[in-house]
Amino acid sequence: MTDARWRHAGIPVVDGHVHVNRFDLMTPAAQTTIRSNATFPLMERFVASPEAFLEHMDREGVAQSWLINYCAKKVMGYGPEVNEWVANYVEADPERLVAVGGVEVDAASEESIERLHDLGIQALKVHTVHQHVSPDDQRLEPAFAACERLGMPVIFHTGTSRFPGSDNRFADPAPIAAVCARHPKLRIILAHGGRPDHTQTALAILSKHPNAWLDLSSCPPRRLPDYFGDLEALAPRTLWGSDWPGPGVPGMGPNIEAFLALGLSAKANRAILRDNAMALLR
């Protein structure tokens, strides 16, 4: 099961939440926030070169990365052009790089999702607080129906964001419950588990809806037990992610080390750090 080539407990880790984004398109205000991460210049280099990013993944002990792109033209500066860009980027190594894309709320048709699917994009990201939309907004329904039909998971941002222009009224994951209920075959990922204020709501959705998954990204690993309690019990539906180079995230490798230091069972570590993510993309 384990492999000595992989330095994190022998596990070929899947980082299910990395921001390899069009930072060149970012608004000046968002640029200022992302540049607060001291390691950001590294990522800026990797955006220009998938080969350099793959080498970085080798050094960090990461086997596969999900590249979380989304559309939030007004707040972040990038729109639908990110989809073709990320689809093209992952061609450098489609086994190790997974394209995640997005749609603007007013363009969330079934056809828009079919286009993403045709491009090779494997999951849809909805950034509630950057797109100023509630997860259960009716305008998103056609997109969810298409994702359910095509087997594409939907990743919701949950919890607050400190990027300027964020509307943290949309940070509460509670409305995701209705989406889970309406689309029982749709796999729904609650990115960041509602941290810091809505973690209990996220857990309640997980316990009620078997099609909901938790993504641990952007939570400082040592705080995970405070946020989510018994991670062993949650392991069957929990995914690993770093959110690097988001504000305050030290790096992909350092975050994995801090997570392993929590001392979960080998079985839970393996499920969270790899197997659950691989199974979600079937």
Ligand SMILES: [Zn+2]
């Ligand atoms: Zn993120």
